[in-house]
Amino acid sequence: MKKFLFVTAAAALAMVGCSDSGASGGGEEFPQKNLEVVAPASPGGGWDLTARSVQKLLQDNDLVEENITVSNKPGGGGEVGWKYLQGQDAHTLAVNSSLVLTNELLGSSELTYEDFTPLATLATEWQSLAVAPDSEYQSLEDLMNQMKKDPSSINIGVGPALGNDDHLSLVQAAKEFGVDPKKLNFLVYEGGGDVVTALLGGHVDVVTTSLSEVKEQHLADKVNILAVSSSERLEELDDVPTYKEQGVDMEFPHWRGIMGPPDMTEEEIAFWDEKLGAMVETDQWNEVMENNDWSGFYKNSEETQQFMEEQHELYTTLVEESGMAK
Amino acid sequence: MDAFLEGLMTSLQPINIMWIVIGGFLGTVVGMLPGLGPATAVAVLIPVTFGMDPVSALILMAAIYYGAMYGGSRSSILLNTPGDGSAIAATFDGYPMAQKGLAGQAMALSAVASFIGGIMATAGFIILAKPLSEFALKFGPAEYFLLMLLTLSAIISLSTGRMVKGFIAMFIGLFLATIGVDTQSGVYRFTFGIPHLSEGLEFLIVIIGIYAVGEVLYNFMNIDDDHKKEKKKVGKIWFTKEQWDRSKWPILRNGPLGFIIGVLPGAGGSIASMLSYTTEKQLSKHPEEFGKGAPEGLAAPESSNNAASVGALIPLLTMGIPGSGTTAVMLGALIMLGIRPGPLLFENQPEMVWTLVNSMFVGNIALLIINILLVGLLVKILDTPAKVLYPIIIMLAFIGTYTLGYSTVDFFLLLVFGYFGLVLKILDFPIAPLILAVIVGGDMEQNFRMALTSSQGSASIFYGSPVAVGLIVLTALSLCYPLIIKAFKRRKQQTE
Amino acid sequence: MKLFKIGMPVFLIALSIVCFFASLNLPRANLGNANGPIYFPVGISIFLFIFSVIYLVQEIKSLHDINEKISELFSGRTPLLVIATLVLGAIYALIFESVGFLVSTIIFLGLLLFLVNGPKKWLVNISVTLVFSFLSWYAFSELLGVSLP
Incomplete structure (x- = not known):
């Protein structure tokens, strides 16, 4: 995509x-x-x-x-x-x-x-971080605190390769919260679509992917986007907070x-x-x-x-x- | 219901019928050519669809997609060179039928089987799209790994009498599949510094090399021996009642099977048709005829792979998730047209979805007619002198390969695999395990490792869900079934 | 002939050993399980080795059975045709991008046809070559928009 x-x-x-x-x-x-x-x-x-x-x-x-x-x-x-x-x-x-x-x-x-x-x-x-609607993590902070406590306890879906923007945007955010990005548990899927399937099926806890992959799902209440990497909230998704609002100084x-x-x-x-x-x-x-x-x-x-x-x-x-x- | 009828009317508009016929015909043609598949055909058409009505564009692309499933088996039957992974199973019995002079009947039978599979799957789409997309979500890494294991074990079980060679072929294929960047870690494996290899070996090159080039080289062996090949009879172009009686249940059984496998993102027509073939062989009363021109051995996978292509549209349209290379390209094209497939498509643009579904009914009917009419023309290929036909096949193999990667590096790979295919054929190795292992190997490893990563290394994830347990049981059955049958027969003989 | 029969399993055994050591020498992963990338290739090489040894044993047992196909491979024009096709294919690959699609295809297909079909049928060969080269160029480049050199 x-x-x-x-x-x-x-x-x-x-x-x-x-x-x-x-x-x-x-x-x-x-x-x-x-x-x-x-x-x-x-x-x-x-x-x-x-x-x-x-x-x-x-x-x-x-x-x-x-x-x-x-x-x-x-x-x-x-x-x-x-x-x-x-x-x-x-x-x-x-x-x-x-x-x-x-x-x-x-x-x-x-x-x-x-x-x-x-x-x-x-x-x-723009990049986004999304979880299932019934996830125990309802904000970026919840998620990052858990990652800090036990980095390997959360399965993160990413695709199609480590080192891409999906991966690196999370690295940047995680670092701001004092999480060691090297210890995170990444599951590498073939592409953004597969990552979203995995989230919908409950096979991963959180996904980092481009916004377009999860936007429709968010509007249909199938996933919950925790943060978007733009500087200001986007018109079509005005309920989704930016990273900046949540204390991470980054535009990605x-x-x-x-x-x-x-x-x-x-x-x-x-x-x-x-x-x-x-x-x-x-x-x-x-x-x-x-x-x-x-x-x-x-x-x-x-x-x-x-x-x-x-x-x-x-x-x-x-x-x-x-x-x-x- | 209103939306459904509206969709039917839209799809019956002359302009849309025209697109269906064009798409179906184009799909049939690209499906026949080695290397050129529906993904390439849809991709090159994207600029054409820019100015089109989105609904017509969607209909056109879908028609190419399932049209290619009809076309794919033509070259399998006539020349033993499948155009795509999902047409491999058609070589097992389709080519032997053609060698017996039944090419026309084989093609007619496969067209009818494809038609029935397609129609059943379209009906299934209408009733089951939503629940099936939920079911597909249950497939996590562990389940995918087990599904691929089931496929490979089913194929190994096909090579009765040459098990060891079957295993060797499979392991070579699996090793080839490790070439490229290792997805889970980003480590480069066996790429020898060639950037072209970093994305892995394109399995279609292996197919074209081993089947198309290898087959031609193999046929060079008695090319001057005119006595051996008396003129092949083409035979009737319609199948007999006996062939139909043997095929009708396999067709009806494997349509739904292929449909369900098609819904799983990433599984697709290759796995569906292969599993259908092995299932039928195991259920058959005369499995010894499989591989020698059994009509049901051709009909079952044909019904299945066409149904799978319809099934693959379900995750695309209901969740915006492409389940195969072609649907990924379609997704890209749809976005260009301003259509965003996903959970809201059914609510926001139901008429579009129902038009597509109805167009598939129309399209399958059109394709049945097109393909039956083509039978008479295609059998003429067999009249072409082999000495002229083979160089042309080689040339087409090269061009097809070029369209896959736009690189002449692939030409060398093609030649290596062509020669390799020749050696394997001479030494009587089964080819299918190798090809399937190349197709599923990478995903199999990746899913295996993802499963273990997500379970923190605990193997329990492989039997932790009902789906996983079901797949394990099926795998065990597919491996043991031939043994059970053998024991059963032996006892029967003894009592007699 | 016997050499050919034994050659394949011996080749496979050698291949599996090479694959095994090549796999062991793969770079380790920086993230996650360091040995993750090597488990599969190493495991596959071991299985390939085991089955190749069984295959070798089988072949030695049946050494005197005659495989007709192998003898056909070395009879008549077959070896010439196989080798010539591979060589022509390699030349085609080398000149494809510099000379361009049309010219290289005409040369390749033409030579192949003369070789396989024989120079006596030169008229057929030449016409088929020209028709198919132009036809495929037109179909791929013009109709399908594939970018050919």
Whole structure:
């Protein structure tokens, strides 16, 4: 699900970038040929759908005149697609997410964000912590106190892999409460959907997952969301408190963005800034975000560069504390 | 009830019937091609569905999905190369039937079996969607582990007379399944630094390699020997009354079985069809005919895997939980269209759910007709000279493989497994235990370890629930049943 | 022939030993049970070893039974066809991305057809190659939107 969102966002971005070229190109001769958006995943996943949304939005809104293709390069949690991007010129973009940081920190890749040109952060999802409605833990504090007392007494559902945002957001929160994240009992499921099934069936006590996985269940009173990682309460879920309200100073976005190959010229970066900036202003982009339960989180290339540096620092600490560091 | 009738009317609109037929036909075609499955077909159609009416898009995707179940067995029957995990069981008796010149009858029978399975499951959907989704929740890690154990033991019990080879094949498959990142700990196992392997070995590559490439290499053995293969007769395209009499109860029994297994997220058509096959073999009065072209051995898994595909839609629509690769892609596509499957879908958009259900009735009828009409065309494949057909199959195997991972690394894996498949066939190893072990091995290990983690290491979790105990009993039965039967027969002979 | 019959179990035994030690050498987990990742592969290797030994014993007992299929494998054109297919497949894999789908497929399918079907039927071979290469390229790339090189 998360990947899906991410991909959609990236796709949307790519489309924006393309459409402007004809109109505003002016003296610049970029782009000179067809454009490519790399989805480092198989068709149908989150990244693929982000890429395809970007493709569609950029073309439908005439932001880019050139043809845009989406190519799927799955494997290694983005590694294969990004490696491919490294060898391309500025006509190729790729969707990304925090995996571009964590892959390196977890030791599964040599590549990191510095090997690419950040172009934009498109949107974000928020993380959530949820329990069964009849759980004995009715607040974040109840849960954290029990985790502090006996970290292994609580089975936590997470998926599809340790070291992802679901896992690390809980690590950050747990640390604030003085819980040792290394001692927690994680059950790793195949994906967000399976995690929720496990919670509904009573096979785990609590799940940490993206909000979209549990939102419907919460509205139907099948689960109880204890905390959401946004800074302020969300409109559709105004009964769910944020982490901040409950004494944890954190905002944890699960963002998706888009990046280009290394060594792009200023003109090329400016081109994409303009196109992607225009794309996120369109109504269709709002619709894409709404359908996917994303929140607007647009940052241009410069802001994204800075954001990536902050994120890199944060993730380095979190991965260290989670016990997953290579 | 009103919503139900409204749904029926919507699904009978000409435009929707058109989508059903297109989807069903497309599903049949992609199901036939090795590697290309419904998941890929749905995924590549997502951009097309962007502009569509959400209801039509849902109908279209569902039609592709169950259409592929019809198509999957065509290549199993004709060429001994299943297009997907759920079509493996169709090779056991479908291919021997084709070799006897009964290809047309086999395909007609499998189409009818699929149809009945699909219709039964759709009816089951209407009555049982809610309670079954509750039942599926009872399956925790321990229960899933036991279900997979049951499947593997059932398959081992199939390899009568070559048990040792069956076990070896299974353990090789299980070992292959450990390749990739270990989910529970994040440790990399046997990836040799190839990023492409970190997500594990794609089981479809193993299937395509061993079945499609391996089968072609195997057939090279007497390719120049024209005397051995007298022209295969295609036979009638409709099955006989005797075949039908043998198949009708297996079809009716295994539709519900497949449906229930399909509802369990993660279980799916491969497990359903395999369990159906072994069940029928064990219940049969002449188990010795299984594997040699017994019509019920083809009909039972066909009914079952189609029912399973309908069952898998239940957790998707009632809880928003995808139970298989294809339903996961469908979930993604539905979200793009602004439909959020989940507990509120039935309350907020009942007409959408009932339209889908009714479209499945219409769709199964359409698919039955499509597939019966195709029989006459497909048997022509057998008329193609083998020397032309085999290179084409090899090429299709490569392209299918490429669409799975978009990497030529997979081509080498394909060749390795092709050669491996050839050796296994020559030495008379059973293939199914290996493939099934690759399919379920990773989940089996993961569920085993999750079960122990959640119980703080206590093994009691494996017999702590009624479902778990039931599965243990079934596993024991499936292993001991052949022995019991043998003893029983022996005694009977003695008394005679 | 006898070598081939004994070869498989011996290969399997060797494989299981390699797997066993490779499994023992896997990295340990940082979280949870440190040995968690190795239990399954180690256990599987042990079982594979046991069953391979039983298999070896069975084969030695039946060493003199003739397996017709093995002799067929080494007769006529079979070894040539098998090896050539594997080699062509490997070449196909190597040139697929650099040369592009259409060209590499035409070369691969064409050579395979000439090899299997014989050069005498060159007309059939060439037409089948061209028709199927274009058809599959069109179907996958254009109709299904699969990104081919």
